[in-house]
Amino acid sequence: MLSEVNFTNLTYGNRRAMPSTAEPKLISGNANMPLAKAIARRMSMHRGVNVGLVDARVERFNDGEIFVEVFENVRGEDMFILQPTSNPANDNLMELLIIADAMRRSSARRTTAVIPYFGYARQDRRTKARTPISAKLVANMIVGAGIERILTLDLHAAQIQGFFDIPVDNLYASPIFALDIVAQFKDRMSDLMLISPDVGGVARARELAKRVNAPLAIVDKRREKPGEIAEMTVIGDVTGKTCLIVDDICDTAGTLCKAAEVLLENGAAEVHAYISHGVLSGPAVGRITNSVMKSLVITDTIEATPDVSAAPNIRILPTAPLFAQAILNIWHGTSVSSLFDTDTLAPAYEGIL
Missing domain, CATH: 3.40.50.2020 (Rossmann fold)
Incomplete structure (x- = not known):
């Protein structure tokens, strides 16, 4: 048996x-x-x-x-x-x-x-x-x-x-960003506008915009050759708005800092940025420190260098x-x-x- x-x-x-x-x-x-x-x-x-x-x-x-x-x-x-x-x-x-x-x-x-x-x-x-x-x-x-x-x-x-x-x-990262945005801008949520720094990032910015119930605008960039931005155009009315640029990666920060300048030229009250991964290579930290952005918020998915940790306008959110x-x-x-x-x-x- x-x-x-x-x-x-x-x-x-x-x-x-x-x-x-x-x-x-x-x-x-x-x-x-x-x-x-x-x-x-x-x-x-x-x-x-x-x-x-x-x-x-x-x-x-x-x-x-x-x-x-x-x-x-x-x-x-x-x-x-x-x-x-x-x-x-x-x-x-x-x-x-x-x-x-x-x-x-x-x-x-x-x-x-x-x-x-x-x-x-x-x-x-x-x-x-x-x-x-x-x-x-x-x-x-x-x-x-x-x-x-x-x-x-x-x-x-x-x-x-x-x-x-x-x-x-x-x-x-958008749920973490949404929680931080509500905490940081709770007294002026009606003034917020989410910004996609290019057409390809619209879905990411729109998703966060829905979470915080804010409108969306786009910075359309055109390049004549890689690494050089020929022109930037704002699609949407940002006059008097507190603009939050949303993207997944910030590498050398050239595009990000230029987008912040263009938004202010188009009437934005102030500009902040929420970026998932702060690669921040080369001249990035210096550019951000000297830029017109009030703050850059990144996560800690990449270990921060001493320069990044010391930058006065960079905040790091824990993941x-x-x-x-x-x-x-x-x-x-x-x-x-x-x-x-x-x-x-x-x-x-x-x-x-």
Whole structure:
């Protein structure tokens, strides 16, 4: 007589039934350690137990090669790698891939890459002959390294989610921005106008405009050649308005500062900017400091340099509450899209904004 079979322990294809882990485990590369530690602290508050970063070392040999060693057992664990692929993009990307390989070879149950800022996202299509689609190449590398899910924030192009053959949860900074706008401009909400700095960013600006119940205008820019703006035109009446420029990335800040000047020339009372990812390379900080903008608000998806932290008109909003809750939702198997709602996210930011 055949003995009873416990079907829950069988393996079907690549699906392995394994016991659920007691707590999610976090491991971080070197790209943004302050954010990683902040996420761990927030998760500890939610769980009522200490959720720390897995003890590991991510180092470089003398020739620049990256080496990873994990000092804790991760067999059967639900692992979350915290690593934006910001500057230096190639080094941080390789750290992510090598950590993922270490997790796979250490028999982690599932590995999720939490990539607050997804580098190479601006290379999402071929703009001319004989050019790569680097975002797709990076997606292939990430999947090949053994990562099974992606959690990120404000992808530059929504179609990048389709570059992956694994689930991608793309969070949005707009609920955080909406909470901050209400806190900062509560006495003059009727004077606000949201601004898209180009035609391509209209959907992003419109979405935030709906959240704060404000009208929308567009700065139409035309280039004669890459890197040089020939003309900017404001589409919409901004006279007497407090203008909030909304975009996902600020790199050298040339376009942003020029747009602020054009808005004031067209009658705006003052100009602020809300940008998801503060790349802020080259002359960006100096341009912003000396610009006509009252403030630039960014998130901490990219670790701030000392110059950025010291800039008097740059404010940094935390994303740790958002990512901590998203990680817990993924771990529990509950909805991540619920975090798109401002009211749902508000309790996590109570006392912060």
